[in-house]
Amino acid sequence: MTKLNVGLLFGGCSGEHEVSISSARSIAQALTAEPNAQKYKLLPFYIGKDGGWRSPEIAQQVLSSGTAISVFEEKPNRWQFPAEVSAVDVWFPMLHGPNGEDGTVQGLLKLMQVPFVGSEVLGSSAGMDKIAMKMVFAQAGLPQVNYVAVTRSQVWSNACVFPKLCDEIESQLGYPCFVKPANLGSSVGISKVRTRAELEAALDNAASYDRRIIVEAGVVAREIECAVLGNEQPKASVVGEITFQSDFYDYETKYTVGEAEWFIPADLPPSVASEIQERAIQAFMALDCAGLARVDFFYVESTGEVLINEINTLPGFTATSMYPQMWVTSGIPYPELVDQLIQLALARHTK
CATH class of the missing domain: 3.40.50.20 (Rossmann fold)
Structure with missing residues (x-):
């Protein structure tokens, strides 16, 4: 052969x-x-x-x-x-x-x-830009936290415009909120803010990374993830949960051994797990993704709400990363997962 x-x-x-x-x-x-x-x-x-x-x-x-x-x-x-x-x-x-x-x-x-392997131009670009991603999610009817889209020019503007921008963010989102560069991964440039002074500093910091910035309302919730595999008929893995002691899931927490803990499968009511799996596939299809993606959610236990956070079209792929581990628990060993992704790429190209 x-x-x-x-x-x-x-x-x-x-x-x-x-x-x-x-x-x-x-x-x-x-x-x-x-x-x-x-x-x-x-x-x-x-x-x-x-x-x-x-x-x-x-x-x-x-x-x-x-x-x-x-x-x-x-x-x-x-x-x-x-x-x-x-x-x-x-x-x-x-x-x-x-x-x-x-x-x-x-x-x-x-x-x-x-x-x-993986999504083509549309799914990749929309999945990378958090503002475009959230607009697609909204159009698809996926519930998510409130957010405000900001540009670097608004942040680095004159003294009259910037205070009005901060007023708008405070009135629409309140505190705490999260300030994020729209086009970076691994929590780079993300800040959790609780005061006006922190908001101003966080906007300035995010603007140094990207010309598009997103500010999201804070929510008290469990962080749940689901892996998706496939092309036109994707399937969802069991869901996993990430827990940590830090203020939020920042870069240091993500990549420092022992700072975060994973539970696969997550301890959730079956109906909630099923809802997350369905919405993961819905998000995958809405962005026209292919091959693989990890979809992240907030589960607000006090109200039962499931809110989509973001999609990652090329998630971390070490043997111990969350995406492959969710598939291992779902019955697909790592080497077989690699093989399936290659076969999916070949099938999509042929069609």
Whole structure:
């Protein structure tokens, strides 16, 4: 049987570069172990923080060490790819954050006319931009927290405009609220605010990361997640819950061992779990996603409300990450999950 060359694309120009490497190492291990090794040949490609694509030889060095390469002797030619790119039969992009899961790389792979794992341009870009995402969710009738969309120009405006903006946020949302850059992942640039002074500082901080900002009302709720797998007829995993002692699920809590705890499956009434699974699929379909996504929810236990928070179209994919672990609990081992995602990419491309 002729093996398919799987182009594992990782690294990238984002603050989640190291997370991408960790995800790619787990995928590489799954592809080179049986039974996947009989079907696929791994061709890794590393995108450095300088934006240059590096050869499988260099990419394998990064996978083996688990460490990013920060300095290269040569300057990158972003218009030229390694020669081995032409041999790729199916791409497996595992790039987290901007310049990776926001539709930019997906558009490039689409132009290559080679199948690739995950959502295409629309689902990726809408899933990355929290404002566009919430507008789609609202149109689809998915309940969510109240929010206000803000632009950098409003924040960095004259002394007359900025106070009015803060007045509007206070009147519509109150405190506490969360200020977030619209197009970053891993909780980068997010602040929880309780006072006017904190709001002003948080808006200024978020504006330094992105020209689009979203401010969301705070809610006392349990944080629930659900994994989705498929194309036109996606299925939902069992649901999981994240608990933590910090003020909110920030970057440090996410990536510091022992700071957060997962429960899979979550201890929820069956009716609530089913509702979350249904809404996860609804969100997936509303954004025209494909392959995989993790959908995050708030469960307000005091009222029984289920509110959608966000969707992640390329979630963390280490063997211990929430997305694959929810599928392991649902009966799909990690290597089989990797295989299914490749087969879904091939099927979507054929159609």
